[in-house]
């Protein structure tokens with residue numbers, strides 16, 4: 001989301017929140033950039049939630065990935081011999097990805113998380129900050145999917161939690177493409193990193209090899225690639 005999006009968002013936020021958003025800063029580290037919510041390095045959780053919720057409301061009619069992409073991922077899981085009983089999708093706005101996974105993986109229980117209070121308007125969606133892990137989720141999911149990880153204010157914490165939620169042999173599926181690059185970072189999309197940087201980060205956090213990167217079809221005419229991290233089988 002470029003400056004235009006942040007300008008449109010600013011019109012929907014209180015003067016106080018706009019000022020606080022302006023006090024944030026962008027840190028760069030190699031091929032990664034991260035927008036820090038809050039002044040002087042202190043995280044402002046109210047600002048993060050307000051920005052993400054209002055941006056969600058502003059774009060509530062949008063759908064990022066097409067069903068064809070989710071079908072490619074569902075077919076990949078089936079082809080890899082992963083029998084999906086349970087899956088979770090993080091940052092799902094209208095909840096379409098969980099509906100599409102459910103339709104292409106018959107019998108699978110798939111739900112989504114969404115930080116905005118619009119979450120409960122959509123089936124199989126809970127209002128939840130994806131940085132948090134419900135203890136009941138640990139080791140329970142055959143896949144965890146997200147195309148919204150660029151909205152993380154603390155990506156390492158989010159990814160660690162998502163890997164912890166995988167069952168042995170389960171797969172973490174993270175989309176990558178032009179819109180996840182470091183130069184795209186803003187208060188709305190606070191984290192950007194190259195594909196190689198994301199793979200290195202997952203290797204470091206997960207302590208295992210990223211298994212592969214698959215071609216996931218496209219968003220419009222631009223390709224989506226999906227990084228697949230497999231938890232070792234027990």
Ligand SMILES: C[S@@+](CC[C@H](N)C(=O)[O-])C[C@H]1O[C@@H](n2cnc3c(N)ncnc32)[C@H](O)[C@@H]1O
Pocket residue numbers: 052053055056062063064065090091092093094097113114115116128129130131147148151152
């Ligand atoms: C780019 S949209 C993608 C929506 C959907 N996955 C799609 O393909 O259309 C990112 C979504 O993630 C949500 N989000 C942002 N931060 C979140 C968080 N910490 N936890 C859960 N959802 C979050 C936003 O509210 C927004 O609806």
